[in-house]
Amino acid sequence: MDGAGPDGLERLWTPHRMAYIKGENKPIGPASDPKGCPFCEMPKRDDADGLIVARGGLVFCVLNLYPYSPGHLMVCPYRHVADYTDVDDAEVAEIAAFTRRAMRVIRAASGAHGFNIGMNQGAVAGAGIAGHLHQHVVPRWGGDSNFMPIIGRTRVLPQLLGDTRQLLADTWNGLAAA
Structure with a gap:
């Protein structure tokens, strides 16, 4: 069998996307309440478990659990704050x-x-x-948008999140700060 279904179409199963579709791990309470906020919980875990690539004094860099492309990172302040106008100057500088x-x-x-x-x-x-x-810091490559996200509403990611986190964390630590 060549992997094709009875209709002749190949299947690419992405069951991890169902958690996103169902809204799992989304905070239920008001936005001002940090209880249950995944961005407040991630820094409490070890880096590999929390998908954290790097930590700073005021912000951290984490892989997106539901990435648009491999290496899709997010820069988050540790402080539970919703609006960019409410971050202080030091947080703005470290986010940048x-x-x-x-x-x-x-x-x-x-x-x-x-x-x-x-x-x-x-x-x-x-x-x-x-x-x-x-x-969001979303890497792009020439030709990375194809029929899958446009027609199939599916993203194809060629690397597991843990492997991507390790690669980026190692590169982060090995690349000279600039």
Whole structure:
């Protein structure tokens, strides 16, 4: 058998996406309540378990559990704060420094051709976890958008999250700070 189903189509099973679709691990309470916030819980775990690539004094860099592309990182303040206008100057500076470093690390580790960088502020703007600010650093490669996300509404990720975290953490620690 060649792997094709009775209709002749290949199947790419992505059961991990069901957790995202169902909203598992999303905080239920008000955005101002850090209880149950995954971005508040991650730093309490060890780096590998929490998918944390690097830690700073005010922010940390973590893999997105539901990435758009391999190496999709997020820069999050430790402090539970929702809006960019509410972070202090030191947090802004460290978010910026970690974002720049994340770009350098991803380029060194996987040769990304470009990046999408941004924050979705509020649920209506697309923030999955609106109560805790996080900046996305999404690596892009020429031709990385194909029929799978457009037609099949599926993302194909060629690397396990734990392997990606280890690669980026090793590169983060080995790359000279700039």
